Amino acid sequence: MDETTSPEHLNPLQRFGLDVKRVRLGRKLTQKQLGKATGYSDAYVSMVESGKVMASAKFASGCDLAFGTNGLFAGMLRRIDEGDHPSWFVPYLNLERKASRILAYSTNLVTGIVQTDDYARAVFRTSNPRATAEGIEDKVAARLRRRAVFDLDTLLWVILHEACLRTVVGGAEVMAGQLDYLLTVAASPDVELQVMPFSAGVPATSTLPFTVLRFPESPTVLYTETRVGGRMHDSAQTVDAAVDDYDLLRAHALSPDRSLALITTLLKEYRA
Structure with a gap:
Protein backbone atom coordinates (compact mmCIF):
# COMPACT_ATOMS: atom_id res chain seq x y z
CA MET A 1 0.00 0.00 0.00
CA GLY A 83 -18.84 0.66 11.73
CA ASP A 84 -20.28 0.64 8.25
CA HIS A 85 -19.37 -3.03 7.72
CA PRO A 86 -18.83 -5.77 10.29
CA SER A 87 -15.16 -6.65 10.65
CA TRP A 88 -15.64 -10.17 9.31
CA PHE A 89 -17.00 -8.74 6.04
CA VAL A 90 -14.09 -6.39 5.30
CA PRO A 91 -11.72 -9.08 3.93
CA TYR A 92 -14.44 -10.09 1.49
CA LEU A 93 -14.86 -6.49 0.32
CA ASN A 94 -11.13 -6.24 -0.36
CA LEU A 95 -11.39 -9.22 -2.70
CA GLU A 96 -14.71 -8.23 -4.28
CA ARG A 97 -13.13 -5.03 -5.63
CA LYS A 98 -10.38 -7.05 -7.31
CA ALA A 99 -12.48 -9.87 -8.75
CA SER A 100 -12.90 -10.28 -12.49
CA ARG A 101 -16.02 -12.42 -11.94
CA ILE A 102 -18.51 -12.43 -9.09
CA LEU A 103 -20.90 -15.39 -8.96
CA ALA A 104 -23.55 -14.81 -6.28
CA TYR A 105 -26.42 -17.03 -5.14
CA SER A 106 -29.05 -15.68 -2.73
CA THR A 107 -31.83 -17.63 -1.07
CA ASN A 108 -34.08 -15.17 0.78
CA LEU A 109 -32.81 -11.60 0.33
CA VAL A 110 -31.63 -9.77 -2.78
CA THR A 111 -27.83 -9.89 -2.73
CA GLY A 112 -26.30 -6.73 -1.29
CA ILE A 113 -24.40 -5.50 -4.32
CA VAL A 114 -27.66 -4.99 -6.29
CA GLN A 115 -29.84 -3.68 -3.47
CA THR A 116 -31.48 -0.26 -3.71
CA ASP A 117 -30.99 2.25 -0.93
CA ASP A 118 -34.58 1.81 0.31
CA TYR A 119 -34.29 -1.98 0.33
CA ALA A 120 -30.92 -1.89 2.11
CA ARG A 121 -32.30 0.63 4.63
CA ALA A 122 -35.21 -1.67 5.46
CA VAL A 123 -32.86 -4.65 5.86
CA PHE A 124 -30.50 -2.73 8.15
CA ARG A 125 -33.34 -1.35 10.28
CA THR A 126 -34.54 -4.89 10.91
CA SER A 127 -31.12 -6.38 11.58
CA ASN A 128 -29.87 -3.41 13.65
CA PRO A 129 -32.88 -2.35 15.76
CA ARG A 130 -30.74 -0.32 18.20
CA ALA A 131 -28.78 1.59 15.58
CA THR A 132 -29.24 5.32 15.21
CA ALA A 133 -30.70 6.81 12.04
CA GLU A 134 -27.24 8.15 11.20
CA GLY A 135 -25.72 4.73 11.75
CA ILE A 136 -28.25 3.15 9.40
CA GLU A 137 -27.56 5.74 6.71
CA ASP A 138 -23.82 5.10 7.00
CA LYS A 139 -24.42 1.39 6.43
CA VAL A 140 -26.68 2.11 3.44
CA ALA A 141 -24.06 4.41 1.90
CA ALA A 142 -21.37 1.77 2.42
CA ARG A 143 -23.51 -0.84 0.71
CA LEU A 144 -24.18 1.40 -2.27
CA ARG A 145 -20.45 2.07 -2.63
CA ARG A 146 -20.06 -1.58 -3.57
CA ARG A 147 -21.65 -0.69 -6.90
CA ALA A 148 -18.25 0.68 -7.90
CA VAL A 149 -17.50 -2.75 -9.37
CA PHE A 150 -19.95 -1.87 -12.16
CA ASP A 151 -17.42 0.69 -13.37
CA LEU A 152 -14.74 -1.99 -13.69
CA ASP A 153 -14.39 -4.88 -16.10
CA THR A 154 -16.13 -7.18 -13.63
CA LEU A 155 -18.68 -9.76 -14.72
CA LEU A 156 -21.45 -10.11 -12.15
CA TRP A 157 -23.63 -13.22 -12.32
CA VAL A 158 -26.51 -13.26 -9.83
CA ILE A 159 -28.91 -16.11 -9.14
CA LEU A 160 -31.82 -15.13 -6.90
CA HIS A 161 -34.21 -17.69 -5.50
CA GLU A 162 -37.80 -16.65 -6.16
CA ALA A 163 -38.16 -16.22 -2.40
CA CYS A 164 -35.89 -13.16 -2.67
CA LEU A 165 -38.43 -11.51 -4.94
CA ARG A 166 -41.53 -12.47 -2.95
CA THR A 167 -40.25 -11.80 0.56
CA VAL A 168 -41.63 -8.31 1.21
CA VAL A 169 -38.90 -6.03 2.57
CA GLY A 170 -39.98 -2.52 3.50
CA GLY A 171 -43.38 -2.75 1.83
CA ALA A 172 -44.75 -3.00 -1.70
CA GLU A 173 -43.30 0.34 -2.82
CA VAL A 174 -39.81 -0.60 -1.72
CA MET A 175 -40.11 -3.98 -3.42
CA ALA A 176 -41.30 -2.35 -6.64
CA GLY A 177 -38.28 -0.06 -6.62
CA GLN A 178 -35.98 -3.02 -5.95
CA LEU A 179 -37.36 -5.13 -8.78
CA ASP A 180 -37.28 -2.18 -11.15
CA TYR A 181 -33.60 -1.70 -10.29
CA LEU A 182 -32.90 -5.39 -10.94
CA LEU A 183 -34.31 -4.96 -14.44
CA THR A 184 -32.04 -1.94 -14.96
CA VAL A 185 -28.97 -3.77 -13.69
CA ALA A 186 -29.72 -6.82 -15.82
CA ALA A 187 -29.61 -4.65 -18.95
CA SER A 188 -25.87 -4.18 -18.45
CA PRO A 189 -23.67 -6.36 -20.68
CA ASP A 190 -21.55 -7.14 -17.59
CA VAL A 191 -24.44 -8.54 -15.56
CA GLU A 192 -26.31 -11.83 -15.87
CA LEU A 193 -29.39 -12.36 -13.74
CA GLN A 194 -31.31 -15.58 -13.22
CA VAL A 195 -34.16 -16.59 -10.93
CA MET A 196 -34.44 -19.98 -9.28
CA PRO A 197 -38.23 -20.54 -9.32
CA PHE A 198 -40.23 -22.28 -6.60
CA SER A 199 -41.33 -24.71 -9.31
CA ALA A 200 -37.77 -26.05 -9.52
CA GLY A 201 -38.32 -27.68 -6.14
CA VAL A 202 -35.48 -28.18 -3.70
CA PRO A 203 -32.36 -26.38 -5.03
CA ALA A 204 -30.08 -28.67 -6.97
CA THR A 205 -27.25 -28.00 -4.54
CA SER A 206 -26.84 -25.63 -1.62
CA THR A 207 -29.80 -24.25 0.30
CA LEU A 208 -27.55 -21.53 1.71
CA PRO A 209 -26.32 -18.37 -0.06
CA PHE A 210 -22.73 -18.22 -1.26
CA THR A 211 -20.47 -16.19 -3.53
CA VAL A 212 -17.59 -17.27 -5.75
CA LEU A 213 -14.91 -14.71 -6.64
CA ARG A 214 -12.62 -15.27 -9.60
CA PHE A 215 -9.47 -13.29 -10.32
CA PRO A 216 -7.24 -12.80 -13.37
CA GLU A 217 -4.07 -14.07 -11.70
CA SER A 218 -5.11 -15.41 -8.28
CA PRO A 219 -6.92 -18.57 -7.14
CA THR A 220 -10.71 -18.58 -7.00
CA VAL A 221 -12.21 -17.92 -3.55
CA LEU A 222 -15.50 -18.99 -1.97
CA TYR A 223 -17.36 -16.80 0.51
CA THR A 224 -20.09 -18.17 2.77
CA GLU A 225 -22.08 -16.41 5.43
CA THR A 226 -24.09 -17.46 8.48
CA ARG A 227 -25.84 -15.55 11.24
CA VAL A 228 -22.61 -15.25 13.21
CA GLY A 229 -20.42 -13.99 10.37
CA GLY A 230 -18.77 -14.73 7.05
CA ARG A 231 -15.92 -16.95 6.07
CA MET A 232 -13.51 -17.10 3.14
CA HIS A 233 -12.55 -20.52 1.70
CA ASP A 234 -9.57 -21.02 -0.58
CA SER A 235 -8.95 -24.77 -0.52
CA ALA A 236 -9.11 -26.13 -4.07
CA GLN A 237 -11.48 -28.95 -3.15
CA THR A 238 -14.00 -26.68 -1.42
CA VAL A 239 -13.87 -24.01 -4.12
CA ASP A 240 -14.19 -26.53 -6.97
CA ALA A 241 -17.26 -28.05 -5.31
CA ALA A 242 -18.83 -24.59 -5.02
CA VAL A 243 -18.15 -23.83 -8.69
CA ASP A 244 -19.80 -27.13 -9.64
CA ASP A 245 -22.76 -26.20 -7.42
CA TYR A 246 -23.08 -22.85 -9.16
CA ASP A 247 -23.08 -24.51 -12.57
CA LEU A 248 -25.93 -26.77 -11.42
CA LEU A 249 -27.86 -23.80 -10.07
CA ARG A 250 -27.51 -22.00 -13.40
CA ALA A 251 -28.78 -25.08 -15.21
CA HIS A 252 -31.87 -25.40 -12.98
CA ALA A 253 -32.69 -21.67 -12.83
CA LEU A 254 -34.86 -19.87 -15.35
CA SER A 255 -33.07 -18.52 -18.40
CA PRO A 256 -32.13 -14.81 -18.19
CA ASP A 257 -35.03 -13.85 -20.47
CA ARG A 258 -37.58 -15.88 -18.50
CA SER A 259 -36.12 -14.56 -15.27
CA LEU A 260 -36.65 -10.97 -16.39
CA ALA A 261 -40.19 -11.84 -17.47
CA LEU A 262 -40.95 -13.16 -13.98
CA ILE A 263 -39.44 -10.08 -12.35
CA THR A 264 -41.53 -7.86 -14.63
CA THR A 265 -44.70 -9.75 -13.66
CA LEU A 266 -43.94 -9.43 -9.95
CA LEU A 267 -43.10 -5.77 -10.38
CA LYS A 268 -46.59 -5.15 -11.80
CA GLU A 269 -48.11 -6.98 -8.81
CA TYR A 270 -46.23 -4.80 -6.33
CA ARG A 271 -47.22 -1.64 -8.16
CA ALA A 272 -50.85 -2.73 -8.19
Missing part, protein backbone atom coordinates in the same frame (compact mmCIF):
# COMPACT_ATOMS: atom_id res chain seq x y z
CA ASP A 2 1.38 3.41 -1.00
CA GLU A 3 1.76 5.57 2.10
CA THR A 4 0.79 8.60 0.02
CA THR A 5 -2.58 7.11 -0.92
CA SER A 6 -5.43 9.45 0.00
CA PRO A 7 -7.15 8.15 3.18
CA GLU A 8 -10.64 8.53 1.72
CA HIS A 9 -9.74 5.93 -0.91
CA LEU A 10 -8.72 3.36 1.70
CA ASN A 11 -10.95 0.79 3.31
CA PRO A 12 -11.09 0.55 7.14
CA LEU A 13 -8.45 -2.19 7.30
CA GLN A 14 -6.05 -0.20 5.14
CA ARG A 15 -6.55 2.95 7.21
CA PHE A 16 -5.93 1.03 10.42
CA GLY A 17 -2.80 -0.55 8.97
CA LEU A 18 -1.50 2.80 7.70
CA ASP A 19 -1.97 4.35 11.14
CA VAL A 20 -0.08 1.46 12.76
CA LYS A 21 2.76 1.94 10.29
CA ARG A 22 2.93 5.70 10.78
CA VAL A 23 3.09 5.45 14.57
CA ARG A 24 5.56 2.55 14.40
CA LEU A 25 7.89 4.58 12.17
CA GLY A 26 7.42 7.59 14.43
CA ARG A 27 8.53 5.46 17.38
CA LYS A 28 11.48 4.22 15.26
CA LEU A 29 10.43 0.57 15.61
CA THR A 30 10.92 -2.13 12.99
CA GLN A 31 8.14 -4.56 12.12
CA LYS A 32 10.13 -7.26 13.89
CA GLN A 33 10.38 -5.17 17.06
CA LEU A 34 6.65 -4.39 17.01
CA GLY A 35 5.90 -8.05 16.41
CA LYS A 36 7.97 -9.05 19.41
CA ALA A 37 6.28 -6.42 21.59
CA THR A 38 2.79 -7.59 20.60
CA GLY A 39 3.48 -11.32 20.49
CA TYR A 40 3.25 -11.67 16.71
CA SER A 41 5.64 -12.25 13.82
CA ASP A 42 6.97 -9.47 11.65
CA ALA A 43 5.08 -11.09 8.75
CA TYR A 44 1.82 -10.60 10.67
CA VAL A 45 2.68 -6.96 11.33
CA SER A 46 3.32 -6.52 7.61
CA MET A 47 -0.04 -8.07 6.72
CA VAL A 48 -1.86 -5.78 9.15
CA GLU A 49 -0.05 -2.68 7.91
CA SER A 50 -0.89 -3.50 4.30
CA GLY A 51 -4.56 -4.00 5.18
CA LYS A 52 -4.55 -7.65 4.13
CA VAL A 53 -5.78 -9.06 7.44
CA MET A 54 -7.99 -7.84 10.25
CA ALA A 55 -5.87 -7.16 13.32
CA SER A 56 -6.75 -9.08 16.45
CA ALA A 57 -7.87 -7.33 19.63
CA LYS A 58 -4.66 -8.62 21.26
CA PHE A 59 -2.52 -7.01 18.55
CA ALA A 60 -4.34 -3.68 18.84
CA SER A 61 -3.91 -3.65 22.61
CA GLY A 62 -0.26 -4.64 22.17
CA CYS A 63 0.25 -1.68 19.83
CA ASP A 64 -1.21 0.66 22.45
CA LEU A 65 1.24 -0.68 25.03
CA ALA A 66 4.21 -0.53 22.64
CA PHE A 67 3.33 2.96 21.37
CA GLY A 68 1.98 4.40 24.63
CA THR A 69 -1.24 5.39 22.83
CA ASN A 70 -3.60 4.68 25.75
CA GLY A 71 -6.20 2.52 24.00
CA LEU A 72 -6.20 4.38 20.67
CA PHE A 73 -5.73 1.35 18.43
CA ALA A 74 -8.03 -0.86 20.50
CA GLY A 75 -10.71 1.78 20.08
CA MET A 76 -10.09 2.07 16.35
CA LEU A 77 -10.49 -1.67 16.00
CA ARG A 78 -13.81 -1.59 17.86
CA ARG A 79 -15.06 1.19 15.62
CA ILE A 80 -14.22 -0.86 12.55
CA ASP A 81 -16.17 -3.75 14.04
CA GLU A 82 -19.14 -1.51 14.81
Whole structure:
Protein backbone atom coordinates (compact mmCIF):
# COMPACT_ATOMS: atom_id res chain seq x y z
CA MET A 1 0.00 0.00 0.00
CA ASP A 2 1.38 3.41 -1.00
CA GLU A 3 1.76 5.57 2.10
CA THR A 4 0.79 8.60 0.02
CA THR A 5 -2.58 7.11 -0.92
CA SER A 6 -5.43 9.45 0.00
CA PRO A 7 -7.15 8.15 3.18
CA GLU A 8 -10.64 8.53 1.72
CA HIS A 9 -9.74 5.93 -0.91
CA LEU A 10 -8.72 3.36 1.70
CA ASN A 11 -10.95 0.79 3.31
CA PRO A 12 -11.09 0.55 7.14
CA LEU A 13 -8.45 -2.19 7.30
CA GLN A 14 -6.05 -0.20 5.14
CA ARG A 15 -6.55 2.95 7.21
CA PHE A 16 -5.93 1.03 10.42
CA GLY A 17 -2.80 -0.55 8.97
CA LEU A 18 -1.50 2.80 7.70
CA ASP A 19 -1.97 4.35 11.14
CA VAL A 20 -0.08 1.46 12.76
CA LYS A 21 2.76 1.94 10.29
CA ARG A 22 2.93 5.70 10.78
CA VAL A 23 3.09 5.45 14.57
CA ARG A 24 5.56 2.55 14.40
CA LEU A 25 7.89 4.58 12.17
CA GLY A 26 7.42 7.59 14.43
CA ARG A 27 8.53 5.46 17.38
CA LYS A 28 11.48 4.22 15.26
CA LEU A 29 10.43 0.57 15.61
CA THR A 30 10.92 -2.13 12.99
CA GLN A 31 8.14 -4.56 12.12
CA LYS A 32 10.13 -7.26 13.89
CA GLN A 33 10.38 -5.17 17.06
CA LEU A 34 6.65 -4.39 17.01
CA GLY A 35 5.90 -8.05 16.41
CA LYS A 36 7.97 -9.05 19.41
CA ALA A 37 6.28 -6.42 21.59
CA THR A 38 2.79 -7.59 20.60
CA GLY A 39 3.48 -11.32 20.49
CA TYR A 40 3.25 -11.67 16.71
CA SER A 41 5.64 -12.25 13.82
CA ASP A 42 6.97 -9.47 11.65
CA ALA A 43 5.08 -11.09 8.75
CA TYR A 44 1.82 -10.60 10.67
CA VAL A 45 2.68 -6.96 11.33
CA SER A 46 3.32 -6.52 7.61
CA MET A 47 -0.04 -8.07 6.72
CA VAL A 48 -1.86 -5.78 9.15
CA GLU A 49 -0.05 -2.68 7.91
CA SER A 50 -0.89 -3.50 4.30
CA GLY A 51 -4.56 -4.00 5.18
CA LYS A 52 -4.55 -7.65 4.13
CA VAL A 53 -5.78 -9.06 7.44
CA MET A 54 -7.99 -7.84 10.25
CA ALA A 55 -5.87 -7.16 13.32
CA SER A 56 -6.75 -9.08 16.45
CA ALA A 57 -7.87 -7.33 19.63
CA LYS A 58 -4.66 -8.62 21.26
CA PHE A 59 -2.52 -7.01 18.55
CA ALA A 60 -4.34 -3.68 18.84
CA SER A 61 -3.91 -3.65 22.61
CA GLY A 62 -0.26 -4.64 22.17
CA CYS A 63 0.25 -1.68 19.83
CA ASP A 64 -1.21 0.66 22.45
CA LEU A 65 1.24 -0.68 25.03
CA ALA A 66 4.21 -0.53 22.64
CA PHE A 67 3.33 2.96 21.37
CA GLY A 68 1.98 4.40 24.63
CA THR A 69 -1.24 5.39 22.83
CA ASN A 70 -3.60 4.68 25.75
CA GLY A 71 -6.20 2.52 24.00
CA LEU A 72 -6.20 4.38 20.67
CA PHE A 73 -5.73 1.35 18.43
CA ALA A 74 -8.03 -0.86 20.50
CA GLY A 75 -10.71 1.78 20.08
CA MET A 76 -10.09 2.07 16.35
CA LEU A 77 -10.49 -1.67 16.00
CA ARG A 78 -13.81 -1.59 17.86
CA ARG A 79 -15.06 1.19 15.62
CA ILE A 80 -14.22 -0.86 12.55
CA ASP A 81 -16.17 -3.75 14.04
CA GLU A 82 -19.14 -1.51 14.81
CA GLY A 83 -18.84 0.66 11.73
CA ASP A 84 -20.28 0.64 8.25
CA HIS A 85 -19.37 -3.03 7.72
CA PRO A 86 -18.83 -5.77 10.29
CA SER A 87 -15.16 -6.65 10.65
CA TRP A 88 -15.64 -10.17 9.31
CA PHE A 89 -17.00 -8.74 6.04
CA VAL A 90 -14.09 -6.39 5.30
CA PRO A 91 -11.72 -9.08 3.93
CA TYR A 92 -14.44 -10.09 1.49
CA LEU A 93 -14.86 -6.49 0.32
CA ASN A 94 -11.13 -6.24 -0.36
CA LEU A 95 -11.39 -9.22 -2.70
CA GLU A 96 -14.71 -8.23 -4.28
CA ARG A 97 -13.13 -5.03 -5.63
CA LYS A 98 -10.38 -7.05 -7.31
CA ALA A 99 -12.48 -9.87 -8.75
CA SER A 100 -12.90 -10.28 -12.49
CA ARG A 101 -16.02 -12.42 -11.94
CA ILE A 102 -18.51 -12.43 -9.09
CA LEU A 103 -20.90 -15.39 -8.96
CA ALA A 104 -23.55 -14.81 -6.28
CA TYR A 105 -26.42 -17.03 -5.14
CA SER A 106 -29.05 -15.68 -2.73
CA THR A 107 -31.83 -17.63 -1.07
CA ASN A 108 -34.08 -15.17 0.78
CA LEU A 109 -32.81 -11.60 0.33
CA VAL A 110 -31.63 -9.77 -2.78
CA THR A 111 -27.83 -9.89 -2.73
CA GLY A 112 -26.30 -6.73 -1.29
CA ILE A 113 -24.40 -5.50 -4.32
CA VAL A 114 -27.66 -4.99 -6.29
CA GLN A 115 -29.84 -3.68 -3.47
CA THR A 116 -31.48 -0.26 -3.71
CA ASP A 117 -30.99 2.25 -0.93
CA ASP A 118 -34.58 1.81 0.31
CA TYR A 119 -34.29 -1.98 0.33
CA ALA A 120 -30.92 -1.89 2.11
CA ARG A 121 -32.30 0.63 4.63
CA ALA A 122 -35.21 -1.67 5.46
CA VAL A 123 -32.86 -4.65 5.86
CA PHE A 124 -30.50 -2.73 8.15
CA ARG A 125 -33.34 -1.35 10.28
CA THR A 126 -34.54 -4.89 10.91
CA SER A 127 -31.12 -6.38 11.58
CA ASN A 128 -29.87 -3.41 13.65
CA PRO A 129 -32.88 -2.35 15.76
CA ARG A 130 -30.74 -0.32 18.20
CA ALA A 131 -28.78 1.59 15.58
CA THR A 132 -29.24 5.32 15.21
CA ALA A 133 -30.70 6.81 12.04
CA GLU A 134 -27.24 8.15 11.20
CA GLY A 135 -25.72 4.73 11.75
CA ILE A 136 -28.25 3.15 9.40
CA GLU A 137 -27.56 5.74 6.71
CA ASP A 138 -23.82 5.10 7.00
CA LYS A 139 -24.42 1.39 6.43
CA VAL A 140 -26.68 2.11 3.44
CA ALA A 141 -24.06 4.41 1.90
CA ALA A 142 -21.37 1.77 2.42
CA ARG A 143 -23.51 -0.84 0.71
CA LEU A 144 -24.18 1.40 -2.27
CA ARG A 145 -20.45 2.07 -2.63
CA ARG A 146 -20.06 -1.58 -3.57
CA ARG A 147 -21.65 -0.69 -6.90
CA ALA A 148 -18.25 0.68 -7.90
CA VAL A 149 -17.50 -2.75 -9.37
CA PHE A 150 -19.95 -1.87 -12.16
CA ASP A 151 -17.42 0.69 -13.37
CA LEU A 152 -14.74 -1.99 -13.69
CA ASP A 153 -14.39 -4.88 -16.10
CA THR A 154 -16.13 -7.18 -13.63
CA LEU A 155 -18.68 -9.76 -14.72
CA LEU A 156 -21.45 -10.11 -12.15
CA TRP A 157 -23.63 -13.22 -12.32
CA VAL A 158 -26.51 -13.26 -9.83
CA ILE A 159 -28.91 -16.11 -9.14
CA LEU A 160 -31.82 -15.13 -6.90
CA HIS A 161 -34.21 -17.69 -5.50
CA GLU A 162 -37.80 -16.65 -6.16
CA ALA A 163 -38.16 -16.22 -2.40
CA CYS A 164 -35.89 -13.16 -2.67
CA LEU A 165 -38.43 -11.51 -4.94
CA ARG A 166 -41.53 -12.47 -2.95
CA THR A 167 -40.25 -11.80 0.56
CA VAL A 168 -41.63 -8.31 1.21
CA VAL A 169 -38.90 -6.03 2.57
CA GLY A 170 -39.98 -2.52 3.50
CA GLY A 171 -43.38 -2.75 1.83
CA ALA A 172 -44.75 -3.00 -1.70
CA GLU A 173 -43.30 0.34 -2.82
CA VAL A 174 -39.81 -0.60 -1.72
CA MET A 175 -40.11 -3.98 -3.42
CA ALA A 176 -41.30 -2.35 -6.64
CA GLY A 177 -38.28 -0.06 -6.62
CA GLN A 178 -35.98 -3.02 -5.95
CA LEU A 179 -37.36 -5.13 -8.78
CA ASP A 180 -37.28 -2.18 -11.15
CA TYR A 181 -33.60 -1.70 -10.29
CA LEU A 182 -32.90 -5.39 -10.94
CA LEU A 183 -34.31 -4.96 -14.44
CA THR A 184 -32.04 -1.94 -14.96
CA VAL A 185 -28.97 -3.77 -13.69
CA ALA A 186 -29.72 -6.82 -15.82
CA ALA A 187 -29.61 -4.65 -18.95
CA SER A 188 -25.87 -4.18 -18.45
CA PRO A 189 -23.67 -6.36 -20.68
CA ASP A 190 -21.55 -7.14 -17.59
CA VAL A 191 -24.44 -8.54 -15.56
CA GLU A 192 -26.31 -11.83 -15.87
CA LEU A 193 -29.39 -12.36 -13.74
CA GLN A 194 -31.31 -15.58 -13.22
CA VAL A 195 -34.16 -16.59 -10.93
CA MET A 196 -34.44 -19.98 -9.28
CA PRO A 197 -38.23 -20.54 -9.32
CA PHE A 198 -40.23 -22.28 -6.60
CA SER A 199 -41.33 -24.71 -9.31
CA ALA A 200 -37.77 -26.05 -9.52
CA GLY A 201 -38.32 -27.68 -6.14
CA VAL A 202 -35.48 -28.18 -3.70
CA PRO A 203 -32.36 -26.38 -5.03
CA ALA A 204 -30.08 -28.67 -6.97
CA THR A 205 -27.25 -28.00 -4.54
CA SER A 206 -26.84 -25.63 -1.62
CA THR A 207 -29.80 -24.25 0.30
CA LEU A 208 -27.55 -21.53 1.71
CA PRO A 209 -26.32 -18.37 -0.06
CA PHE A 210 -22.73 -18.22 -1.26
CA THR A 211 -20.47 -16.19 -3.53
CA VAL A 212 -17.59 -17.27 -5.75
CA LEU A 213 -14.91 -14.71 -6.64
CA ARG A 214 -12.62 -15.27 -9.60
CA PHE A 215 -9.47 -13.29 -10.32
CA PRO A 216 -7.24 -12.80 -13.37
CA GLU A 217 -4.07 -14.07 -11.70
CA SER A 218 -5.11 -15.41 -8.28
CA PRO A 219 -6.92 -18.57 -7.14
CA THR A 220 -10.71 -18.58 -7.00
CA VAL A 221 -12.21 -17.92 -3.55
CA LEU A 222 -15.50 -18.99 -1.97
CA TYR A 223 -17.36 -16.80 0.51
CA THR A 224 -20.09 -18.17 2.77
CA GLU A 225 -22.08 -16.41 5.43
CA THR A 226 -24.09 -17.46 8.48
CA ARG A 227 -25.84 -15.55 11.24
CA VAL A 228 -22.61 -15.25 13.21
CA GLY A 229 -20.42 -13.99 10.37
CA GLY A 230 -18.77 -14.73 7.05
CA ARG A 231 -15.92 -16.95 6.07
CA MET A 232 -13.51 -17.10 3.14
CA HIS A 233 -12.55 -20.52 1.70
CA ASP A 234 -9.57 -21.02 -0.58
CA SER A 235 -8.95 -24.77 -0.52
CA ALA A 236 -9.11 -26.13 -4.07
CA GLN A 237 -11.48 -28.95 -3.15
CA THR A 238 -14.00 -26.68 -1.42
CA VAL A 239 -13.87 -24.01 -4.12
CA ASP A 240 -14.19 -26.53 -6.97
CA ALA A 241 -17.26 -28.05 -5.31
CA ALA A 242 -18.83 -24.59 -5.02
CA VAL A 243 -18.15 -23.83 -8.69
CA ASP A 244 -19.80 -27.13 -9.64
CA ASP A 245 -22.76 -26.20 -7.42
CA TYR A 246 -23.08 -22.85 -9.16
CA ASP A 247 -23.08 -24.51 -12.57
CA LEU A 248 -25.93 -26.77 -11.42
CA LEU A 249 -27.86 -23.80 -10.07
CA ARG A 250 -27.51 -22.00 -13.40
CA ALA A 251 -28.78 -25.08 -15.21
CA HIS A 252 -31.87 -25.40 -12.98
CA ALA A 253 -32.69 -21.67 -12.83
CA LEU A 254 -34.86 -19.87 -15.35
CA SER A 255 -33.07 -18.52 -18.40
CA PRO A 256 -32.13 -14.81 -18.19
CA ASP A 257 -35.03 -13.85 -20.47
CA ARG A 258 -37.58 -15.88 -18.50
CA SER A 259 -36.12 -14.56 -15.27
CA LEU A 260 -36.65 -10.97 -16.39
CA ALA A 261 -40.19 -11.84 -17.47
CA LEU A 262 -40.95 -13.16 -13.98
CA ILE A 263 -39.44 -10.08 -12.35
CA THR A 264 -41.53 -7.86 -14.63
CA THR A 265 -44.70 -9.75 -13.66
CA LEU A 266 -43.94 -9.43 -9.95
CA LEU A 267 -43.10 -5.77 -10.38
CA LYS A 268 -46.59 -5.15 -11.80
CA GLU A 269 -48.11 -6.98 -8.81
CA TYR A 270 -46.23 -4.80 -6.33
CA ARG A 271 -47.22 -1.64 -8.16
CA ALA A 272 -50.85 -2.73 -8.19
